[in-house]
Amino acid sequence: MTLNRRMFMGATAAAMAAPMVLADGHGKPRVVVIGGGAGGATAARYIAKDSKGAVDVTLIEPTRTYYTCFFSNLYLGGFKQMSDLGHSYGGLAANGVNVVHDWAVGVDRDTKTVTLAGGASIKYDKLILSPGIDFVDMSVPGWDITTQNAMPHAYKAGSQTELLKAQLMAMPEGGVFAMVAPPNPYRCPPGPYERISMVAHYLKNNNPTAKIIVADPKPKFSKMGLFKEGWSNHYEGMVDWIGEDFGGGNVSVDASAMTVTIDGEETKVDVCNVIPAMKAGRIADIAGVTDGNWAPVNAADMSTKADPDVYVLGDASQQGDMPKSGFSANSQAKVCANAVRGALTGSKVFPAKFSNTCWSLIAADDGVKVGATYEATPDKIAKVDGFISQTGESADVRKATYQESEGWYSGITADMLG
Amino acid sequence: MMRYSWLLSTVAAALLGSPATADEFGDPEAGAKVYSQCKGCHQVGAGATHRIGPHLNGLFGRPAAGLEDFKYSKSFQRAGASGLEWHAETLDAFLENPRSYASGTRMSYRGLKDETDRKNVIAYLRTFSDDPANIPEADPTATPTDHDIDPVILAIQGDPEYGEYLSSECTTCHQASGGDDGIPSIVYWPEDEFVVAMHAYKNKQRKHPVMQMIAGRLNEEEIAALAAYFKNLDN
CATH class of the missing domain: 3.50.50.60 (FAD/NAD(P)-binding domain)
Known part of the structure; x- marks a missing residue:
């Protein structure tokens, strides 16, 4: 068969229209997620769940038991036991995520490799960092x-x-x-x-x-x-x-x-x-994606300004108007998961939508909340609309708000960890 | 708030020159006949007590789930805590389609589709509340409202794949498993009920501030997509 120009052009066009699978000589595309909190666990779970085995997902998280920062104040107040706040990563493993309990100590963005304290190194096509905070x-x-x-x-x-x-x-x-x-x-x-x-x-x-x-x-x-x-x-x-x-x-x-x-x-x-004072978790610095204390990201998909194949979620990111919260990290993770999966498998990528609500407990059955919705703009994640509890609300409203926060806790931990 | 919005809309209507005619208000006598459908479960009038449903004396201006000695559904407890009060407008919306308005109500009544019947029965119930009906500060006997969802909106075919993506915003609080630890389940909802409920939040008929905010920025196609997805959620 002779390869004429027309056929060649056709083949090229087809290749360009096909999903950009970053196979690079290995099998399935690989996502490495560093940090198993509200951002990282959610991203790992959603990519594994929604790609139905088409993407290899590895989560690197040093602790065996995840204690939620959210609701930990309620433990101080005596409303929760420490055991109420602890969650295992077993659900993620059962969802097809390769959970590796180790510290990530190095990121080489040229060779797309993460090295672990235990000595192993892992290749990635897309790297998601959700390391939380460290102190200044x-x-x-x-x-x-x-x-x-x-x-x-x-x-x-x-x-x-x-x-x-x-x-x-x-x-x-x-x-x-x-x-x-x-x-x-x-x-x-x-x-x-x-x-x-x-x-x-x-x-x-x-x-x-x-x-x-x-x-x-x-x-x-x-x-x-x-x-x-x-x-x-x-x-x-x-x-x-x-x-x-x-x-x-x-x-x-x-x-x-x-x-x-x-x-x-x-x-x-x-x-x-x-x-x-706080700054992005250290691995973001090591990866070279920070500018000052935080890692600037693009609002549409949470990719870093420094590297389109490295994403930063949650507290460590500098994204615009969203507060640094578990809810925000979970919301950002879903936008990121959708974009990463689209880039690796050609699945449909939908526009970014973000939201956040923070509940706080002031005394027994006296809960308050604040929340907002956000959208991606070229500059940042920008606030669209919001609400806040009012002073002078009735005891019934405050009690309902607290009960709602309990419902949210069950919801988000199931959403993160399966 | 409801009274206020009624007053404002009445004033606006007057300014626009459309007279508030008597037939906008229901007929309590005709309403008494309509009420015969309700009295198996709800008593009203002198000596009324709770039966299967709460008594309906003093209903106007009462918060939903507002009587301490009646055990309400969770759905109504939440609605009451979110600020729902019974006035002509809210009763009209509820009576038209009880489960769309309060998804978990135990009231096993399919709804009163005829608008005139609703106006009349509301006018009848109004006679058992204290405020004089003919002073401006009091609840009107009935206000004409049109909270029906445009059939065009209900007919939109949602894209379940888009719905699945959008649903990830819901599952931060509403468990995909259908569990309810303080936030209600939204799985396996009939599409129509889902769409009506979401538009009720979007239009601020339903009170919950988080849901008003979330629904407020979803467009009609997005609400349809979510309804299509949640209808068939099977995990």
């Missing part, structure tokens, strides 16, 4: 990783959360619980204030003369009106919030003396919860 060194003078046992951050759920609870329970009568709140942007904007509420709830019932002080570098915070109303309704006189205007950002700590110095005034405290 020296953002709170006097605090670093060597002092986190004396002054826990408890901002990655697990042993740190249990430690903070133990310290809360061991507080002397009438003692002082201090929090150093983080600057923007950070994981879970209402999180520190829900935590204050849950600590106050515990103390009100167990140590009612204790006090809480919060040093905050911000002039205002998420759901501020709702939290302040709740603190005054439920915990009158217990919470002293020191914002930016009163020097809340000028803070240092001394972990051996257990003191906090706020705007020059030193206070001896019994528990000190330091939530430092």
